[in-house]
Amino acid sequence: MADHFKNLLAGNSKWTSFSNNARLNFLFFLSLLLALSFSASGAKWDGVKVTRADSQALHAIKNELVDFKGVLRSWNDTGAGACAGWIGIKCADGEVISIQLPFKGLGGRISDRIGQLQSLRRISLHDNALVGAIPATIGFLPNLRGLYLFNNRLSGSLPPSISNCPLLQTLDVSGNQLAGIIPPNLANSTRLYRLNLSFNSFSGSIPVSLSRSSSLIFLALQYNNLTSSLPDSWSSVSNLKYLTLDHNSLSGKLPTSLTRLVSLEELDLSHNKLEGSIDEIGSLLALKKINFEKNNFDGSIPDSVQKLLNLSVLNLSNNRFRGRIPLIIGNITSLNSLDLSENNLTGEIPSSLSNLPNLTSLDLSYNHLSGAVPSLLSKKFNSTSFAGNIHLCGYGPSSPPCPTPELTPPPQPKPHRRRKLSTKDIILIASGALLFVLLILCFVLLCCLLCKKTKSSKGGRAPPPSTSKAAAATAAEGETGGDGGGKLVHFDGPLVFTANDLLCATAEIMGKSSYGTAYKATLEDENQVAVKRLREKITKPQKEFEVEASNLGKIRHPNILALRAYYLGPKGEKLLVYDYMPNGSLASFLHARGPETTVPWPTRMNIAIGIARGLCYLHSEVNHVHGNLTATNVLLDENTDPKIADVGLSRLMTSAATANVVGTAGSMRYRAPELSKLKNATEKTDVFSLGVIVLELLTGKSPSEAKDGLDLPQWVASIVKEEWTNEVFDVELMRGDASTSSVGDELLNTLKLALHCVDPSPAVRPEAVEVLQKLEEIKAEADVDVGKSE
Ligand SMILES: *[C@@H]1O[C@H](CO)[C@@H](O)[C@H](O)[C@H]1NC(C)=O
Numbered sequence: 180m181a182d183h184f185k186n187l188l189a190g191n192s193k194w195t196s197f198s199n200n201a202r203l204n205f206l207f208f209l210s211l212l213l214a215l216s217f218s219a220s221g222a223k224w225d226g227v228k229v230t231r232a233d234s235q236a237l238h239a240i241k242n243e244l245v246d247f248k249g250v251l252r253s254w255n256d257t258g259a260g261a262c263a264g265w266i267g268i269k270c271a272d273g274e275v276i277s278i279q280l281p282f283k284g285l286g287g288r289i290s291d292r293i294g295q296l297q298s299l300r301r302i303s304l305h306d307n308a309l310v311g312a313i314p315a316t317i318g319f320l321p322n323l324r325g326l327y328l329f330n331n332r333l334s335g336s337l338p339p340s341i342s343n344c345p346l347l348q349t350l351d352v353s354g355n356q357l358a359g360i361i362p363p364n365l366a367n368s369t370r371l372y373r374l375n376l377s378f379n380s381f382s383g384s385i386p387v388s389l390s391r392s393s394s395l396i397f398l399a400l401q402y403n404n405l406t407s408s409l410p411d412s413w414s415s416v417s418n419l420k421y422l423t424l425d426h427n428s429l430s431g432k433l434p435t436s437l438t439r440l441v442s443l444e445e446l447d448l449s450h451n452k453l454e455g456s457i458d459e460i461g462s463l464l465a466l467k468k469i470n471f472e473k474n475n476f477d478g479s480i481p482d483s484v485q486k487l488l489n490l491s492v493l494n495l496s497n498n499r500f501r502g503r504i505p506l507i508i509g510n511i512t513s514l515n516s517l518d519l520s521e522n523n524l525t526g527e528i529p530s531s532l533s534n535l536p537n538l539t540s541l542d543l544s545y546n547h548l549s550g551a552v553p554s555l556l557s558k559k560f561n562s563t564s565f566a567g568n569i570h571l572c573g574y575g576p577s578s579p580p581c582p583t584p585e586l587t588p589p590p591q592p593k594p595h596r597r598r599k600l601s602t603k604d605i606i607l608i609a610s611g612a613l614l615f616v617l618l619i620l621c622f623v624l625l626c627c628l629l630c631k632k633t634k635s636s637k638g639g640r641a642p643p644p645s646t647s648k649a650a651a652a653t654a655a656e657g658e659t660g661g662d663g664g665g666k667l668v669h670f671d672g673p674l675v676f677t678a679n680d681l682l683c684a685t686a687e688i689m690g691k692s693s694y695g696t697a698y699k700a701t702l703e704d705e706n707q708v709a710v711k712r713l714r715e716k717i718t719k720p721q722k723e724f725e726v727e728a729s730n731l732g733k734i735r736h737p738n739i740l741a742l743r744a745y746y747l748g749p750k751g752e753k754l755l756v757y758d759y760m761p762n763g764s765l766a767s768f769l770h771a772r773g774p775e776t777t778v779p780w781p782t783r784m785n786i787a788i789g790i791a792r793g794l795c796y797l798h799s800e801v802n803h804v805h806g807n808l809t810a811t812n813v814l815l816d817e818n819t820d821p822k823i824a825d826v827g828l829s830r831l832m833t834s835a836a837t838a839n840v841v842g843t844a845g846s847m848r849y850r851a852p853e854l855s856k857l858k859n860a861t862e863k864t865d866v867f868s869l870g871v872i873v874l875e876l877l878t879g880k881s882p883s884e885a886k887d888g889l890d891l892p893q894w895v896a897s898i899v900k901e902e903w904t905n906e907v908f909d910v911e912l913m914r915g916d917a918s919t920s921s922v923g924d925e926l927l928n929t930l931k932l933a934l935h936c937v938d939p940s941p942a943v944r945p946e947a948v949e950v951l952q953k954l955e956e957i958k959a960e961a962d963v964d965v966g967k968s969e
C-alpha cells in the first residue's frame with residue numbers, strides 16, 4: 180500500500196523526502212492508509228502472496244487485453260506481486276477481490292479465466308475499448324456485487340448465467356453493442372438495485388421478472404430495439420425511482436400497475452409507440468420528470484396531474500392529446516418545463532400558466548389553440564413557444580394581432596406607472612433622509628430622476644401596449660432604447676427588462692473589487708439580477724468595450740455565470756448584468772457557515788468538477804484565460820452547482836488596470852508563483868488557482884487563514900511531508916464516511932491531483948482538461964464503490 184503514498188508525492192518532487200525521526204508518525208500514517216483502503220472489505224492486509232490460481236488467472240486476463248498505453252506494466256513477476264503492486268488489483272487474504280481499470284484505453288477481450296477469481300466482488304472495466312463477448316463464466320462468481328462494463332465495444336448477447344450471481348447489486352453494460360434478448364431471469368438476485376442496459380441493441384420484450392423485482396431502484400433500458408407491450412405487473416417493484424425506456428419500439432397501453440409506483444421520480448417513455456390515455460398518471464405522486472414525447476398517446480391531459488406536486492418537467496409533445504389545456508396545470512408550482520407541442524389541443528391558453536413561478540421553458544407550438552396569449556406569457560417567452568397555432572394571436576410581431584380591442588385603453592398604463600414611480604420616489608427620498616445607513620439603496624438617485632424624466636418625455640410615443648410588450652419580448656439579443664443617451668444591449672436569457680427597469684431597480688451592495696462594485700438588483704417585476712458597476716476610469720474606450728462585451732455575451736456554459744446584458748450610460752457609466760446566484764460565493768459557502776452546517780464530500784467533489792468543467796470550456800472552447808480564479812469568484816446556484824464569475828472582465832479593462840488586479844491581495848493567495856515575474860496570466864496559472872480551490876475544498880481552510888507564514892499549498896505540503904496526512908483533510912470529512920475505502924481513496928487521489936496543480940513549475944501542472952478527466956475518474960470510481968457497500 181505504499182503505492183498510494185508514492186503516488187501522492189509523485190506529483191511534486193519537492194515533497195518526496197521523508198523526515199526520518201518520525202517513526203511513530205509514519206506508522207500512524209501507514210495505518211491510516213490501511214484503514215482507508217481495507218475497512219470496506221473488513222479484511223486486514225497481511226502481506227500474503229496472491230494464490231497461485233488467482234495469479235494464473237490474472238496473467239491470462241492480461242494476455243487477452245491489448246494494453247495500448249502500457250498501464251499494465253506493473254503486472255509482472257519482478258515486483259512484489261499481484262496483491263502488492265499491480266495496478267487496479269485489490270486483494271483480501273491473498274485473493275483478488277476487485278479489478279478496477281476504467282478509462283485505461285484497454286482493448287482486446289475479457290478472458291474467460293476471469294471466472295476463476297472466486298473472491299471477486301467487483302469488475303470495473305468501463306470506458307475502455309474492449310471488444311468481444313461478455314464471458315459467461317462471470318456467472319460463476321459467487322461474490323460478485325458490481326459489474327461495470329459500460330462504454331466499451333462489447334458485442335454478442337448478455338450471458339443468462341449472470342442471473343446466477345446471488346449477490347449482484349449493480350449491472351451496468353450500457354453503451355456497448357450487445358444484442359439479443361434480455362435474459363428472462365436477470366433480476367434473480369434479490370439485491371440487484373441498478374440495472375443499466377441502455378444504448379445497446381437489445382431486442383424482444385421487457386422480461387416480466389424485471390417488473391417484479393422488489394430490489395430495483397434504477398432500471399435503464401433506453402436506446403435499444405425493444406418491442407411489444409410493457410409488462411403488466413409492476414406492483415412489486417415498489418422501490419423503483421428511475422424508469423427510462425425511451426427510444427425503443429414499445430407499444431400498447433400504459434399498464435395500470437405502472438401508475439401505482441409511488442416512489443417513481445423519473446419516467447421516460449419517449450420515442451416509442453405507446454398509445455391510449457394517461458388518465459391515471461396522477462397517482463405517481465413522487466414524479467419529478469415525465470417525458471412521453473413522440474408516442475401515440477391520446478385522450479385529454481387529465482386534471483389529476485395537479486396532484487404531482489414535485490413535478491418539474493412535463494413533456495407530452497408529439498402525441499395525439501386533444502381537448503383543452505387544463506386550467507389546473509397552473510397549480511403545479513414546481514413546474515420548470517412544460518412541452519405540449521405538436522398535439523391536437525384546442526381552446527385558449529389558460530392564464531393560470533402565468534402563475535407558475537419557476538417556469539423557464541414553455542412550448543405550446545403546433546396545436547390548434549386559439550385566442551390571445553396571456554400577456555405575461557408572451558412577455559416571458561418568444562414566438563417559438565406559440566408558433567403553428569393559426570388561431571392564436573398577440574404573441575409577437577409576426578403573429579396575427581388580436582381582433583378584439585384591449586380591455587384597457589392604451590394610454591392608461593402610463594399614468595399608472597408614473598404614479599407608482601413617484602410614490603416610490605417619495606419613499607426613497609424620505610428614507611434616504613431618515614435612514615442613512617440602510618443596506619437597501621437605490622442605485623443612484625439620479626437614475627430615478629432620469630427615469631421620471633424619460634417616462635414623462637415618452638408621453639408622445641404611444642404604441643398599443645400589447646405590441647410594445649411583444650417588442651420587448653423579442654428584443655432579446657438586440658439593443659433597446661437609449662433613453663437619455665444610455666444604451667442597453669441584451670444577450671439571450673430568460674429575463675426581459677428595459678434600461679429604465681434596470682436603472683430603477685432597488686440595489687443592495689454585495690461586494691467591491693478593484694474592477695467595481697457588485698449589486699443584487701431587484702427589478703420591478705420582482706426578478707433579481709446581479710449587476711456589476713465597473714469603475715469607468717479603468718475600462719476600455721466604448722468601441723473596444725462593446726466588441727469585447729458582445730463576445731463575452733456569447734459565452735454560455737452551465738458552469739460559467741452568463742452575461743445577460745450590458746448598459747452604457749450617457750456619462751460613460753458601465754453596468755454588466757448577470758444571473759443572480761442565491762447561494763453566494765464558494766468562499767462564503769465554505770468559510771462563513773454556521774458550525775452545524777456541514778458540506779459533505781460529494782457536494783465538494785461536484786463543485787470541484789463543475790469548476791474544472793467551466794475552466795476547461797474557457798480554455799479549450801473559447802480560448803480564454805480567466806486570470807483571477809478564486810473561491811470568491813465562484814458562485815453557487817440553488818443546487819450548489821458552481822458558476823465561474825468575472826469571466827473575461829479583464830478584457831473590458833485597460834491593460835494597466837488588469838496587471839494591477841492580478842497583484843491584489845485577494846487573488847494573491849490563488850496566484851501562481853511565476854506571476855510575480857510575468858505579467859500575464861496563462862492557462863497554467865488558472866490551473867494553479869484551480870488547485871488552490873480544490874485544496875480549499877479538501878481542507879476546509881481558507882487560503883487567507885494560512886498558518887506560520889505558509890500559504891495553503893505550502894501548508895498542505897508541509898503536513899504531507901510530516902506524514903500527518905489525515906491532518907490535512909477537513910475534520911468534517913474524516914467523520915463517518917471516511918472509514919470506507921471509497922471515500923478515503925477519493926480524498927487521497929483528489930489531494931494528489933490538487934498538489935499536482937499547484938506545482939511550482941508551470942510545465943509540470945496538468946491542463947484543465949486533464950484535471951477534469953481525472954476528477955471524473957475519481958468520482959466514477961467512488962460511485963462504483965457506493966454500489967459495493969453492504
Ligand atoms: C514490474 O512491476 C513493478 C511494480 O509491481 C514495477 O515497479 C516495475 O517497474 C515493473 N517492471 C517492469 C520491467 O516493468
Ligand SMILES: *[C@@H]1O[C@H](CO)[C@@H](O)[C@H](O)[C@H]1NC(C)=O
Pocket residue numbers: 339342343364367
Ligand atoms: C431464477 O429464479 C427463478 C424463480 O425464482 C428460477 O426458476 C430460475 O431457475 C432462476 N434462474 C436462475 C438462472 O437461477
Ligand SMILES: *[C@@H]1O[C@H](CO)[C@@H](O)[C@H](O)[C@H]1NC(C)=O
Pocket residue numbers: 329330351353354373375376377378397398399421
Ligand atoms: C445508464 O447508462 C447511461 C449511458 O451510459 C447513462 O447515461 C445513465 O445515466 C445510466 N443510468 C443509470 C440509472 O445508471
Ligand SMILES: *[C@@H]1O[C@H](CO)[C@@H](O)[C@H](O)[C@H]1NC(C)=O
Pocket residue numbers: 379380403404
Ligand atoms: C433496430 O431494428 C431495426 C430494424 O429491425 C434496425 O434497422 C436497426 O438498426 C436496429 N437498431 C439497432 C440499434 O440495432
Ligand SMILES: *[C@@H]1O[C@H](CO)[C@@H](O)[C@H](O)[C@H]1NC(C)=O
Pocket residue numbers: 464465466488489
Ligand atoms: C416531494 O419532494 C420533497 C422534497 O424532496 C419530499 O420530501 C416529498 O416526499 C416529495 N413528495 C412526494 C409525494 O414524494
Ligand SMILES: *[C@@H]1O[C@H](CO)[C@@H](O)[C@H](O)[C@H]1NC(C)=O
Pocket residue numbers: 498499522523
Ligand atoms: C387532429 O385533429 C384533426 C381533426 O380535428 C385530425 O384530422 C387529425 O388527424 C388529428 N391529428 C392527430 C395527430 O391526431
Ligand SMILES: *[C@@H]1O[C@H](CO)[C@@H](O)[C@H](O)[C@H]1NC(C)=O
Pocket residue numbers: 509510
Ligand atoms: C389552484 O390554485 C388556485 C389559486 O392558487 C386555488 O384558488 C385553487 O383552489 C387551486 N385548486 C386546487 C384544486 O387546488
Ligand SMILES: *[C@@H]1O[C@H](CO)[C@@H](O)[C@H](O)[C@H]1NC(C)=O
Pocket residue numbers: 512513514536537817
Ligand atoms: C422555485 O425554484 C426555487 C429555486 O430552485 C425553489 O427554491 C422553489 O422552491 C421553487 N418553487 C416551487 C414552488 O417549487
Ligand SMILES: *[C@@H]1O[C@H](CO)[C@@H](O)[C@H](O)[C@H]1NC(C)=O
Pocket residue numbers: 449470472494496516517518540541542
Ligand atoms: C421534450 O422532449 C423532446 C425529446 O425528448 C425534447 O426535444 C424537447 O426539448 C423536450 N422538451 C422540453 C421542454 O424539455
Ligand SMILES: *[C@@H]1O[C@H](CO)[C@@H](O)[C@H](O)[C@H]1NC(C)=O
Pocket residue numbers: 561562563
Ligand atoms: C426563442 O428563445 C429560444 C431560447 O430561449 C431560442 O432558442 C429561439 O431561437 C428563440 N426564437 C426566436 C424566434 O427568437
